[in-house]
Amino acid sequence: MHEWLVAITEPVIATIDMLALLIVVGSTLEAFFYTCYRLFTPTSTHEWRQVWLRYARWLVAALTFQLAADIIETSVSTGWDSLGRIAAIAVIRTFLNYFLEKDLGETRELQHEREQEREPA
Secondary structure: HHHHHHHHHHHHHHHHHHHHHHHHHHHHHHHHHHHHHHHHOOOOOOHHHHHHHHHHHHHHHHHHHHHHHHHHHHHHOOOOOHHHHHHHHHHHHHHHHHHOOOOOOHHHHHHHHHHHHHOOO
16 A cells, blocks of 8 residues: 555655646746846836746645655654654745745735825825
């Protein structure tokens, strides 16, 4: 039974990790090209913030995918060493995700406050 579970989960884990990699690479390229473009055109702070918020959202998505792959990997882990390694990676990714989400929330809140200040009463 365990061999069957491993045979199924290994390609699933690899696929999810590949999706996370594609998200990171794609969003990094997008942020890079937007940044290069904005360096040579008049750009407001709002537009810069939008580029980085979009990039951060994609990074959160990629971290979530990687965490999902880690969770699946723990289901077929047999030794305490590998389980400890996976757990450590999952904790690190969870903390990264938490702080990235927290920064995104604070930025959204600040942006919302600024937009309300600009609106005429």
